[in-house]
Amino acid sequence: MPAILLDRVFNPWDEIQRYQTEELRSGLYGATASFVGTMRDFNIDEKVSLMTLEHYPEMTQHFLNELCDRCLKDYDINDCLIVHRFGDIHPGEPIVLTAAWSAHRAQAFDACRNLIEELKSHAPFWKKEATDKGERWVHDEQQSDEK
């Protein structure tokens, strides 16, 4: 149930695979739900060329650790995983992965979705986009337009 912060490009499918191969007993779980958030190359009708993700390292790690702990308590799951980028991110690159393993698909889906919803609402990250018209901080109201 780790939460991993990364300052480099990552492959979410490799991360899921590596984690379940190394940490989970094959045959234990029947359902794996995952979500991957990827940087789009447009947002609110403007072309975005680069995004910089600022975070508050200790608090972000602390928050995501607690989120995983709560998720394991609140849902009937075997395990869960969060991977999140920070720093400079280019269009098409993955930003975040959340995943949950369970015996039951409803619990896997609900836990996976809870992870990303809580992360988006409360984890201390801030996006700054570079567009044709210059840099701008993404505001929370704009998130809904984004993904």
Add this chain to the structure above:
Amino acid sequence: MPAILLDRVFNPWDEIQRYQTEELRSGLYGATASFVGTMRDFNIDEKVSLMTLEHYPEMTQHFLNELCDRCLKDYDINDCLIVHRFGDIHPGEPIVLTAAWSAHRAQAFDACRNLIEELKSHAPFWKKEATDKGERWVHDEQQSDEK
């Protein structure tokens, strides 16, 4: 938006990756939700050593194609994917993958979940398990215990 039936072991994470690399423009979608159903090595308190998945080839393919079509109409998604095994399956092996790509995470989650729920309710597949006590057909009421 293909539905793929396979009679061999497949790696769901490779399938997602291959599909989105080959078929989707990077930077187009912001949200990818996926579900993987895996064969567990126990069900209803019995150890299961082998599962045979029977299907009705033409109808199963037809049903899954229609399901993908409907999903693209009913949800605001860029694309979706179904991969499903048939034949002999061993514990730990993936049985099914559903995935949906969207600009919006809620639509990606809802579409992905709709695919697996509709598939489980209506796609013509039948599971037969080999346990210590012999072979048995899995009944629909037992599905809920499984995943």
Add this chain to the structure above:
Amino acid sequence: MSINVQFFASLREQLGKQQVTLEFTRPVTVLDIWSQASDGLKMPNNTLCAINMEYVKTDAMANDGDEVAFFPPVTGG
């Protein structure tokens, strides 16, 4: 008219056949087809029926050349 009848899973095993082709001289429902194909076995309550790959109810009419299938509740995914 000729109807191609298919059975799957536990129904296939119970009836001891996967496929049979039946001839009829008058229009028939899916239930009529079951009666003729099933050697006297009453159709289990939860049986699902399809004509040409589409789910139908037991009172649906089949036409010449149709493929009619009977199977138990599905358990895929």
Add this chain to the structure above:
Amino acid sequence: MSINVQFFASLREQLGKQQVTLEFTRPVTVLDIWSQASDGLKMPNNTLCAINMEYVKTDAMANDGDEVAFFPPVTGG
């Protein structure tokens, strides 16, 4: 008592500083800390506050050695 104050994102840019250490001689609230650290800028309505990595309201009390952070609504994921 000494308080380590941190600012992030647009607040960091607006105030032109990421970190400042303040000294107080009496117990203070998070809002008091903002007032002393923000060079007269009124706290934006949507500002989030944390003491030692936990979200708090502006009337929470800070203790010696605490890290107090101010930042705009979060936009991760």
